[in-house]
Amino acid sequence: MRASLVKGALPADDPTAAAWSGAPAAAFPLSPQVHWPNRILEVTARSVKVRGLHDGRQVSILVEWADPTEDPDDAAALEFMVGDKKAHFAHGQPMAQVEGGPVNIWFWKNKDAKVLDMNAKGFGTLKSQDQQDIKGKGVYQNGAWKVVFTRGLSTPDVENDAQIKPGDFINIAFAVWDGKKDAFGDPKEKGSQKAVSSWWYFRAEPPPDYSGYFYAALAVGLAAGVQFVVIRKLKKGSST
Structure with missing residues (x-):
């Protein structure tokens, strides 16, 4: 996917802004997270549609997916590799042929109404950063969620934050949780029980080259x- 370069203000906290209609959309399939003993075999969200915009200083990423019900525990996340070390999309979990992490996770949950800046290097290592650099907002309408994540393209914390340089490709993955309660009163999808994508490439478009x-x-x-x-x-x- 790519984030188009725009002039003027970004729709940083408005998932329904008209500006999003001009941003190219890319669809990514989701499947159950199976790399965990208490895995689930079915997930509600089967895909996400993603758009991106940036102004040369900040980037906004819009994630949309179908969900028949709005629930407090509905959630979504973006995951980025940090540095040059390859990571597994499952929180940077070490797997066969893959060393693992670290990853930078931007996590949104409906009931919290905010986005958390987090890091992980495998299951059980997820933690919030002391410095929170991300903002976001979710809107539920017509049986679907629209959630926008916004952060500076770069940050001083190069060890923990994904650094997005216009023109360069970085790895990105997506995750969605359906927070609807099950028969036992617990969220249907929680923790590592979620819908996930594999790694994809993300690029913030550079300024036009008129040379x-x-x-x-x-x-x-x-x-x-x-x-x-x-x-x-x-x-x-x-x-x-």
Whole structure:
């Protein structure tokens, strides 16, 4: 997915803003998190639709998914790899052929009405950061959630925060929890029982590069200049 570069204010806390309609959307499939003993085999959300916008300083990412009911424990998260070390999408959990973590997680829950900036390096290691850099908001309407996450493209905390440099690709994954209560009064999906995606690439679009137009115009100008000189010499030669 990509975040388009825009001029003016971002819809940083408005998931329903008109500006989102102009942002390219990408759909990503979700499936149950199976890398856990108490895994679930069915999840409510089967996919998410994601859009991104940035203004060169901050980035806003909108996540949408279908959910037949609004519940306090409905939740969503974005997950980014931190640094060059490859991570598993399951909270950076070490798996076969994968060293594991760390990952930076942006977590939103309906009843908390805020986004948490978190880190993990495998199951049971999830913790909130002391410095919270992210804001967000969720809106439920017409049987679907729209949640926006906003943060600076870069932060001083390079060890724990994903650093988003326009033009560069980084890894991103998505997770959704259906907080509807089950027969025992517990949320249907909680903790590691969730709908997750695999890793995908994310890119904040760089500013337009107009250097090609400059060099093309320069070449045309030089060619015209040479042609003018040649024609002038030919005219002088014919007049003598």
